[in-house]
Amino acid sequence: MSDNMEKIATRESYGNALKELAAENEDIIVLDADLAAATKTAIFKKAYPERFFDCGIAEADMMGVAAGLAACGKIPFASSFAMFAAGRAYEVVRNSIGYPGLNVKIGATHAGISVGEDGATHQCNEDIALMRTIPGMTIINPADDVEARAAVKAAAEMEGPVYLRFGRLAAPVFNDRESYEFELGKGVTLREGSDITIIATGLMVYEAVKASDELKKEGINAGVINIHTIKPIDKDIIITAAENSGILMTVEEHSIIGGLGSAVAEVVTENYPVPVIRIGVNDEYGHSGPATDLLKEYGLCAENIVSRVKKALK
Amino acid sequence: MDDKSKRSLQAAACRIRKGIIEGTYNARSGHPGGSLSIADLLAYLYFEKMNVDPQKAEDPDRDRFVLSKGHCAPALYAALTLKGYFSEGELKKLRHIGAMLQGHPCISIKGVDMSSGSLGQGISAACGMALAGKLDKKTYKVYTVLGDGEVEEGQVWEAAMFASHYKLDNLVAIVDYNGLQIDGRLSEVCSPEPITDKFEAFGWKVLTMDAHDMDSIEKTFAEADNTDGRPVAIIQKSIKGKGVSFMEDNVSWHGKAPNEEEYNKAMNELDAQLKELEG
Numbered sequence: 179m180s181d182n183m184e185k186i187a188t189r190e191s192y193g194n195a196l197k198e199l200a201a202e203n204e205d206i207i208v209l210d211a212d213l214a215a216a217t218k219t220a221i222f223k224k225a226y227p228e229r230f231f232d233c234g235i236a237e238a239d240m241m242g243v244a245a246g247l248a249a250c251g252k253i254p255f256a257s258s259f260a261m262f263a264a265g266r267a268y269e270v271v272r273n274s275i276g277y278p279g280l281n282v283k284i285g286a287t288h289a290g291i292s293v294g295e296d297g298a299t300h301q302c303n304e305d306i307a308l309m310r311t312i313p314g315m316t317i318i319n320p321a322d323d324v325e326a327r328a329a330v331k332a333a334a335e336m337e338g339p340v341y342l343r344f345g346r347l348a349a350p351v352f353n354d355r356e357s358y359e360f361e362l363g364k365g366v367t368l369r370e371g372s373d374i375t376i377i378a379t380g381l382m383v384y385e386a387v388k389a390s391d392e393l394k395k396e397g398i399n400a401g402v403i404n405i406h407t408i409k410p411i412d413k414d415i416i417i418t419a420a421e422n423s424g425i426l427m428t429v430e431e432h433s434i435i436g437g438l439g440s441a442v443a444e445v446v447t448e449n450y451p452v453p454v455i456r457i458g459v460n461d462e463y464g465h466s467g468p469a470t471d472l473l474k475e476y477g478l479c480a481e482n483i484v485s486r487v488k489k490a491l492k
Numbered sequence: 493m494d495d496k497s498k499r500s501l502q503a504a505a506c507r508i509r510k511g512i513i514e515g516t517y518n519a520r521s522g523h524p525g526g527s528l529s530i531a532d533l534l535a536y537l538y539f540e541k542m543n544v545d546p547q548k549a550e551d552p553d554r555d556r557f558v559l560s561k562g563h564c565a566p567a568l569y570a571a572l573t574l575k576g577y578f579s580e581g582e583l584k585k586l587r588h589i590g591a592m593l594q595g596h597p598c599i600s601i602k603g604v605d606m607s608s609g610s611l612g613q614g615i616s617a618a619c620g621m622a623l624a625g626k627l628d629k630k631t632y633k634v635y636t637v638l639g640d641g642e643v644e645e646g647q648v649w650e651a652a653m654f655a656s657h658y659k660l661d662n663l664v665a666i667v668d669y670n671g672l673q674i675d676g677r678l679s680e681v682c683s684p685e686p687i688t689d690k691f692e693a694f695g696w697k698v699l700t701m702d703a704h705d706m707d708s709i710e711k712t713f714a715e716a717d718n719t720d721g722r723p724v725a726i727i728q729k730s731i732k733g734k735g736v737s738f739m740e741d742n743v744s745w746h747g748k749a750p751n752e753e754e755y756n757k758a759m760n761e762l763d764a765q766l767k768e769l770e771g
Binding site: 277 | 614615621625646
């Protein structure tokens with residue numbers, strides 16, 4: 179893999195996928211809360227203005243409106259930054275969408291620390307944890323443009339609430355456009371390896387692959403699994419990895435509390451206990467700075483994964 | 493409305509009140525006060541106004557009803573029972589383990605269009621339903637009932653802004669203005685007044701009615717049908733606990749079930765009212 183590959187932010191994938199899907203499905207409606215230019219739903223709005231509704235800066239109401247639309251057979255995609263979609267509107271998502279099991283898709287962009295310069299108030303490292311506690315909520319955190327577009331399509335095709343997590347930062351497109359197949363709830367093995375298995379999600383998948391390739395040069399065989407569907411999680415692939423490598427490392431652009439690391443730890447402690455090393459944002463807030471610098475500072479990069487793996491295997 | 497129809501609706505309201513007492517008494521909990529204050533409204537909506545039919549409960553063209561003040565579920569359940577959505581036996585199991593009728597409305601219950609109970613959320617869902625109706629060029633209406641205390645929730649005003657911006661004149665929100673909320677009188681807790689002016693300022697057509705006078709209710713809903721592009725808010729002046737003498741305008745009956753003695757007293761009063769109406 180090379181760093182010269184094409185880069186596209188998954189929020190861009192979200193807007194493009196919505197536009198494509200809308201051509202085949204008239205029930206798709208897009209809601210936004212005054213962030214269409216940033217969430218990229220503006221791409222949809224331009225193509226289908228009659229099916230786009232701006233709710234203004236009112237995320238709680240937007241989630242409720244989405245619930246009402248879904249109750250009448252529409253497939254609403256309610257869009258905002260992760261901080262406001264999962265954070266501000268949490269209880270509306272829980273009671274008006276989750277509890278009645280309505281067919282609402284939540285498109286949450288600007289997730290994680292890679293929001294960058296806007297700083298801590300907008301860097302949502304808690305959304306996966308929050309959404310995971312809602313019974314019946316499907317959570318997808320795609321790794322690149324190819325996977326993100328496929329995830330939006332899968333969300334539209336399934337019945338029930340879905341939380342889609344996208345990033346602001348342009349991410350390397352490492353999945354092959356022709357051969358890629360998205361299977362909801364199934365992890366993807368990207369590298370085989372029996373010394374340790376790195377389980378990553380979202381923006382961190384590519385970093386995990388780079389780390390594995392780097393470790394290989396030093397004789398360490400680190401497997402890599404991409405978990406795009408965080409809920410329901412692929413228990414089998416995690417248990418098999420625990421059996422084969424005896425030690426796991428999780429990597430996510432999210433708090434180490436309640437996200438992928440917790441989900442993986444829950445699976446192995448109940449089924450095949452092995453050590454789980456969690457890389458993510460520790461129990462702290464982010465701060466302002468360029469996204470790529472922040473990712474390095476918080477250890478969300480291949481270099482840190484390599485060093486943590488070596489330390490763990492010593 | 494002729495006298496016979498009026499008496500028939502008043503009798504339906506009385507039966508809804510009996511259902512409220514029956515349900516909360518058997519549940520040993522629940523919210524009789526605010527349920528009793530909307531009994532006449534629900535009788536009018538379910539037996540006169542709304543296009544709903546238990547035989548076609550999922551009809552996409554039906555009118556929708558969202559009880560935004562979801563804690564008054566006993567009134568909704570009593571109305572649905574009377575309308576024939578489910579049997580009377582269900583009301584006696586309200587809030588019990590394994591019961592169909594949950595403490596707050598749940599979308600899985602036949603005849604319930606939206607889960608509700610967390611205040612301020614029902615009106616947003618009602619906006620979504622009204623918007624869907626506009627998109628599909630359907631003629632159904634969406635009715636939602638809010639508590640007067642409920643309008644203290646900020647989400648109500650987010651929804652109010654949305655409804656007028658998108659000209660949802662197929663939406664009617666009724667505010668049950670009984671003046672009491674859990675902690676006391678609205679004026680003493682954290683006053684949302686003036687409610688009428690606030691809805692007007694948010695671009696709604698605002699009507700007021702006497703919640704316990706069928707003529708006033710009928711006249712007001714006829715006026716609500718006279719649409720002009722604005723969503724309609726009906727502020728219904730009501731008496732919390734209406735119909736049961738010792739519960740009227742008494743905040744302690746917001747969220748308390750009657751004991752056996754109180755149950756008998758309430759039922760006797762309501763039976764007497766019913767006898768007078770039905771002769």
